[in-house]
Amino acid sequence: MSAEYSLKAGGYEAVVTERAAALRVLQFEGRDLVVPFPEGGPIPDYRGIIAAPWPNRIADGRYTFDGVTHQLAVSEPERGTALHGLAYPLDWALKEHDAGSVTLTCTVGPTEGYPFVVDLTAHYALSDSGLHCAVTAHNAADVAAPYGVCPHPYLVAGSSPLDEWILEAPVGAFLEVTPDRLLPVSLASVDGHEFDFRAARAIGTTEIDHAFTDVTFDGGLARLSLRDPAGTGVGMSWDESCRWLQIHTAEKPAPIPSRIGLAVEPMTCPPDAFNSGTDLIRLEPGATHTASWSIYSL
Structure with missing residues (x-):
């Protein structure tokens, strides 16, 4: 069984697993802020993982970097892509742990x-x-490496159905994608589109599994809010290293519970960035890169 680490502070409780450094539980005063998953079992739907060294998808698992073509294992065979990086199945090593923090x-x-x-x-x-x-x-080798990262939490606003949750997201454009493989086609404005949540409104029946950009940062942070009409809510903020945001309304075929949380994934680069090069981080030998985000009760 994979080890896990409990954290407590200021009315919050969290559990982080060594498998994928995943956020298994986050609660405020006993209320879930993310969709949890059971202790000791598999991690469903990449819940809470750290997706690195790339977020989202690489078409056919194939890309060229510095003139060399590489072929990754296709981890999402139904769409023919390499999905969510290489850190997901790994057990991360414990570096430090105290009552309110853990480093893996x-x-x-x-x-x-x-x-x-x-x-x-x-x-x-x-x-x-x-x-x-x-x-x-940190690039520990003597050649440059392509890199990207994102977290993968499913946020929970409250006990009402997701359709009733009120979303405010500071993003002005989104990537249109192919319906079968969810691979990028072109960038489009959210103006007049059902994906425009710059002003807070209910999600309704809208289905989303798209990357957004044109992110508004205020004081170096972007802020998304998700509220239940019953009065509870959850917020997420992230720094300017993440200029993309994947949002997914988590549709599942019956009898699997559907739309039980809203995946909110601040990303350093868009889907298939290993091929497009868009906002792809070139991590030089010895160089470091840091991305950060927060989740909190509203």
């Missing part, structure tokens, strides 16, 4: 399709203002 580390690569070596450190800390997470990547 792992190394990705060299492996099939990713002949690079990137050391990852995930630091989770609770305070009166919520859960704060930072992921730092």
Whole structure:
């Protein structure tokens, strides 16, 4: 069974697993802020994981970097893509743990399709203002490495159905994608579109599994809010390292429970960035990169 680490501070409680450095539980005063998953079992739907060294999808698992073509394992065979990086199935090593924080580390690569070596450190800390997470990547090899990262929490506003939750998201454009493989086609404005949540409104029956950009940052942070009409809510903020945001309304075929949480994933780059190069981080030998985000009760 994978080890896990409990955190408590300021009315918040969290549980982080060594498997994928995943956020298994986050509660405020006993109320779930993310969709949890059972202790000791598999992680369903990538809940709470750290997706690195790439977020989202790479078409056909194939990309070219510095003139060399690489072939990754296709981990999402139904769409023919490599999904959510290499850190997900790994057990991360414990570096530090106290009552309110935990730091975990792992190394990705060299492996099939990713002949690079990137050391990852995930630091989770609770305070009166919520859960704060930072992921730092360090290139431990002597060649540059392509890199991207995102968290994968499913936020929970309250006990009402997701259709009734009120979303406010500071994003002005989204990537249109192919319906079968969810791969990027073109960038479009949210103006006049059902994906425009710049002003808070109910999600309704809208189905979303798209990457957004044109993010509004205020004081170096972007802020998303998700509220239940019953009065509870959850917020998420992230720094300017993440200029993309994946939102997914978590549709599932019956009899699997559907739309039980809203996946909110601040990303450093869009889907298939290993091919497009859009906002792809080129991590030079010895260089580091840090991305951070927070989740809190409203």
